[in-house]
Amino acid sequence: MGGERAGTGGDREEASAVRPGEVLRRSAGHADPAPSGGLLDLLSVSAVVLDARGRVVFWSPQAQQIFGYSAHEALGRYAARLMVDERHWELVTELFARVMAEGTGWAGAFPIRHKDGSTRLVEFRNVRLEGEDGDFYALGIAADHAALKRAERDLALTSHLFAQSPVGLGIVDTDLRYLVVNPALERINGRPAHRHVGRPVHEVLDFMDPAPVEGALRLVLDSGEPLLDQFAVAPTPADPGGRDHAWSVSYFRLEDSAGQVLGAAVELVDVTEQHRASAEAAEARRRLAMIADASARVGTTLDLETTADELAGSCVPELADLAVVGVLDAVLRGSDRNWTPSGPAAVRTLALAAHAVPALSLPAGHLARYDPEHLVTQCMTTGRPVLAPHLTGEDLARVAPARAAAVLARAGTHSCLAVPLTSRGRVLGALGLARGRNPVPFDDDDAVLALELASRAAVSIDHARYYQNQRQAAEDLQRSLLPQKPPHRPGVDTACRYQPASSICGIGGDWYDVIPLPHDRTALVIGDVMGSGTGAATTMGQLRMATRTLAALEMDPAELLHHLDRITGDLEQQFATCTYAVYDPHRACCRIAAAGHLPPVLLPAGGAPELLDVPTGVPLGVGHVRSRTVRVRVGPGDGLLLYTDGLVETRSHPLDAQLDLLLRLLAGPPRPLEETCDHLLHALRHPDEPDDVALLMARVRSGRGDRGRRS
Template identity: 60%
Template sequence: MGADGFQSDLGHAGRAELEPSPPGGLLDVLGVAAIVLDAEGRIVFWSPEAQALLGYSAPEALGRFAAQLLVAEEHVDLVLRLFAQVMEGEGSWAGVFPVRHKDGGTRLLEFRNMRLLDDRGDLYALGLATDQATLRRVERDLALSVRLVDQSPIGLAVMDPELRYVMVNPALERINGLPAGEHLGRTVREALPFLDADTVESGMRQVLATGIPLLDQYTVGRTRADPDSEHAWSVSFYRLEDPGGTVLGVATSAVDVTDRHRAALEADRARHRLALVADASVRIGTTLDLEQTCRELADIAVPELADMAAVDVLDSALTGQPTTVPANGPALFRALAVAVAYPTEAAAATDPPGEVARYDADRLVTRAVNTSRPVMVPHVGEADLSRIARDPRAAALLARAGVHSYLAVPLIARGEVIGALDLVRARNPQPFTEDDATLAGELAARAAVCIDNARWYQQQRDTALTLQRSLLPDPPPRLFGLEVASRYQPAGAAGEVGGDWYDILPLPDHKTALVVGDVMGSGIKAATTMGRLRTATQTLAGLDLEPTQVLRNLDRITAGLDPCFATCTYALYDPHSAQCRISTAGHLPPVRMRTGRAPELLDLPTGAPLGVGGVPFRTTAVDLGPGDQLVLYTDGLVETRDQDIDTRLDALITLLDGPHRELEYTCDHLLAALRHPDDHDDVALLIARVRR
């Protein structure tokens, strides 16, 4: 081939450039010597490697018979015979042969001998030789390397400086699900599109540039061999250099750590579930308000568990009826809470909170309460939507919102099903799993007890409040010389309703008794005791007794009841004397408001609460002129847990200061300014003003 042809091939190969090889390559390691003999056996060519291997310089070797120079006498006949075979064209000869060194010693050399023919028809013998020990060491190292690479369970590859595959071992073929032939010559981006190629190739370039290995780089993806499952690999990159320091490329190793990855994900999910359950224990049931408790359950389920959550309680559970739903019958639910992770028209498909909805036995939520077991539809189809939604319109809304997975979990408290938690996913692409059902069941179990407590307290509160209101007085008839306004406000907590009362009692000779009291304790028992004391007070007042006598008799009556104490203020107004005679039993002092003067707390003997027994009571006469007002109240109006009583009484005086207003307005103003909906005590308030 001429020079033109050689350049053309190079040009065809893509303008390859000839570059010198730096020392230190494999040929340099082997030190292969080249020796050429003529047909007579004389040495006619002697390479520098031959001198390095055998010690003879070229002038010392050229022209001499090789057998005489290099072969021991006992091997000369064998060498001549082998030389003759080669020169006669019977093939090449390869093997190990002892050769004499210039220093007198013997070296075992690995030979490759072959016949050469020049352009004039002359024959020569070419001998290529290297030190046997060196060759065996290189062969052993190479064989070990090949075996290690081929049999290694670790995926191994070599990339050239252009980051194209030049070697892939079988383990990496299995890991990537791609034969070696489909790797070679391609980049990571071309061969493995399922990986994050930008990150991988960026790491390789960094290693090429710096020579610093990158170890244990974590990457996740899906292979062609298993496209439905996510796999994880630990990948390391090393720069490859030859003995002379020339960069050959990058070696990569990949270990499949999918099992470890999945175990870590599962452990993380378990920790997340535990954290969510722990958070639910704190956030659900913060009050005994039924609707608030249901909202807390819905809020904690979104968005951690679902894109939308609804809490529905059986209507029978709210009315105190048996909650058993017939196996093949419909169920009546009252929607109490809905939560969404983002604005969605699917929210319009839920039952509005507070409304009652009837679901037939074929509905999934009904099945959940009928069977006391979760009902899960991982992949919701069109037919499923009709069993989830309340009507076709709601089903269409859910379909348009992209709802694709559904889960209903019964709310079970103390062995009784009281409702259900409904969960749907739309934007969250993952279907509900058994793990999700287990987590939802744990949340529902904890919340159900809180909801059950709230509904029982609600029933108790309603009962106590009904009893309390039934025991409070009707609006009084027109009073002589007085106009009055009154309020009763129950406590925010169900169990704390029932102890406070007021009374307005018209008496003979145009007198009026004004009474405010507070039975210590709460609930139905306190309300019942209050009713008994109120009845006794009405009876005693009708006897036209002095306030001290009334309290003395009430004290004796209270002491005869179950262990009970009560505070009370009894005020007897006489319009003829323009005086109000007041006696208190451990109660907060009334406020007197006089025209043109600042409101004042009356300085009265406090006395002991009713029920202590044997403690004297005293009566104080207070002047009340036209337009003057007397404000009687229970401690629920002014006592709080975060402020002392003096600060709160000052706030009461401040609110009453200023121009006198209508009594009804004053009542509402005081309650709005001093009370909070969650206050833990009820309050009775009574304001009387002397008519002009």
């Protein structure tokens, strides 16, 4: 097996001193060679040179990795005997002879005997070389067959995936110039491969802002950390409609086996459908949240204007930049007839809400008349939303009152929507919406949402309207049963007030009266029926008439209350409180009796006000308990205050504290009676109090007798 070596050891040292880097320098003509690729190292490609007799004259370091022999062990030996099993010598000799004689190459896989005795399949590429002296040599390039097949398989798989993948794939170098792109990325960017390769990213992506892409690539190249699933929205030439698409973009740095940075890869996945589905789901959640919020916000009170304000506020700015709530004037005036389009629609503005829109000259209560062609009239006529998605300045005159159209035009209003306010099949009015700052025009989805909001709010508006009408009716009934103006009486001045409660439930029970009696006497009455609404008002009217009838009989106050007690038991509202006082100017006294009522206040001329010690008794209607009459001396300038519990009773303050406050408010120099009544109501009453209140004041003007106390 051992033949003569080709050359001396010195020759071997001289040959091995020629390194790949030196060859690159000499051939490339520059001092710094380009970095070597890693694929050859990965495959451990080796080179072996044989002379014409088949002896090894050159042995690369990589050959030792494949065959197991070092250069010292292999140089000068016959290659066939060194690496080939005896069974294959004849075949190897024939192949070698053919290559050397014909100069043709040979390629293929061949079983090689490793130094450790194992047999390995090695991929060969053999060619004939000619030296300076005219001698022939054989160059064998060898690589491990299994490693080569793995590389070929991986390369084929990568190439197939790269070409066939629906995901956009591209590779850029360290200067951010495209090296290769797959067909999917060609379609996404709307450019063929030759318009990518060699061009920088910003030049290829001129249809969008390329800065985020370049920034991500540089970050990945510098850090080596991949950026995965970066969400981006951008246009694509692949979509002729010009719509934005959503992309999931990932960036990776590419390195060879030695860690040398080759460039970066970009992966684009079109997630537009998922993005749109997610956006639609988010929009649906937003709309549901708006409906839920509006359901909680609208209808918190039974005040018509407040309910309209709540509806307008729930639409701005989430749905519109401007919202106007209008109700048919006939509906507000109490008509229960269905509206029919028989001419211009008279609509009264109840509320307006605006976001980034100049204030319109449409105050609450403004009455506008809309022609049949107007959006508001059309939506009320059809009972369906009416859209005007794209408007010009001239179109605004068709959807807004004349004096508001110019303001809307200056605000950039470009889209309008009108939806009817319908409750129990009746059209009550309309909700008008406009967009100016929001660039997106109204669409059918907005119309559905607005109609849902309007439908829910219309029920509350209808309830508020009904309540307002009922409240007004109860209040009118209450006031009609009270004396419109106290009569002028000898020796005494009087003033009275009635203030209804904030709700219909608190209206109807309180009353006052000033009744003329014989001999210049005057009866002063204050009462409160336990209950509310029209039933309490009716009972109050009956008790007032009964009191006047009994007063004409000149009964003692306690006796009169006894008869009222029996009458009250037969009425619908079976309980009431009352204070009955009779002032006699000739005797300078006042006789007082109470049935479950708060004590009167005496206002002595020049003295401190005080609560009179009048036995409270029990309310009318309880029965079997008689009241007791108390006599109080009064003189010129003395005053008396009768009031119902609505003046001093509150949910947040003790009654004793409120009575003390009442006395403090009455202290000091006397004011005119009318002014004193207003002062007490302003100081003690809150607009939202749930109970009505009546008060009656009297002041002695002239007469005999000294002022006295109870006797």
